[in-house]
Amino acid sequence: MVRSMQLEDIEQVYRLGNLLNKNFSKTMNLAQILEDSFTRVLVYEKNGKILGFIMYTELEESIDILNIYVKEEYRHQKIASNLLDMMFSTMKDTVKLMTLEVRKDNKSAISLYQKFGFEIVHVRRKYYGDMDAYLMGRRLEK
Numbered sequence: 001m002v003r004s005m006q007l008e009d010i011e012q013v014y015r016l017g018n019l020l021n022k023n024f025s026k027t028m029n030l031a032q033i034l035e036d037s038f039t040r041v042l043v044y045e046k047n048g049k050i051l052g053f054i055m056y057t058e059l060e061e062s063i064d065i066l067n068i069y070v071k072e073e074y075r076h077q078k079i080a081s082n083l084l085d086m087m088f089s090t091m092k093d094t095v096k097l098m099t100l101e102v103r104k105d106n107k108s109a110i111s112l113y114q115k116f117g118f119e120i121v122h123v124r125r126k127y128y129g130d131m132d133a134y135l136m137g138r139r140l141e142k
């Protein structure tokens, strides 16, 4: 099931986040994020185990996806899609624009986001040091 991250999930989310980015636990303060009304973390949990998470900031009119990660052995089971579905179904109805950056060579993530209506709008050169990023966006018609 997909739900909001709780205090007791923090350790598991750090572990997953570090697999995505080795500096995750150094740069993210998840306890503080729990108190922050703009940053949301949704987790996919099964039998007490966190198998994936999505982190994003949500302002009045925009959402920026910061991270999405699914444990390698649980991929291709629509866990990321479930996380995105929950983000869409719980977001404020005033949100008009969604954005994210993704490594240009990350075909699986690009394909996932395209399935959810995101388009490549810009290339951010050397965004990841060695690698360009695509800025992807989706406008929501109201």
Ligand SMILES: CC(C)(COP(=O)(O)OP(=O)(O)OC[C@H]1O[C@@H](n2cnc3c(N)ncnc32)[C@H](O)[C@@H]1OP(=O)(O)O)[C@@H](O)C(=O)NCCC(=O)NCCS
Pocket: 020, 066, 067, 068, 069, 070, 071, 074, 075, 076, 077, 078, 079, 080, 081, 082, 102, 103, 106, 107, 108, 109, 111, 112, 113, 115
């Ligand atoms: C990208 C990622 C989150 C996808 O998670 P997932 O749970 O396997 O994704 P889903 O099962 O919901 O897949 C949904 C769609 O995404 C795309 N997709 C997912 N994995 C893919 C792959 N290996 N190759 C191509 N497309 C892929 C497909 O369009 C897929 O739809 P389909 O199953 O109908 O073909 C996962 O591969 C991951 O954690 N990668 C490492 C972290 C990462 O790169 N995060 C994104 C940048 S922050």
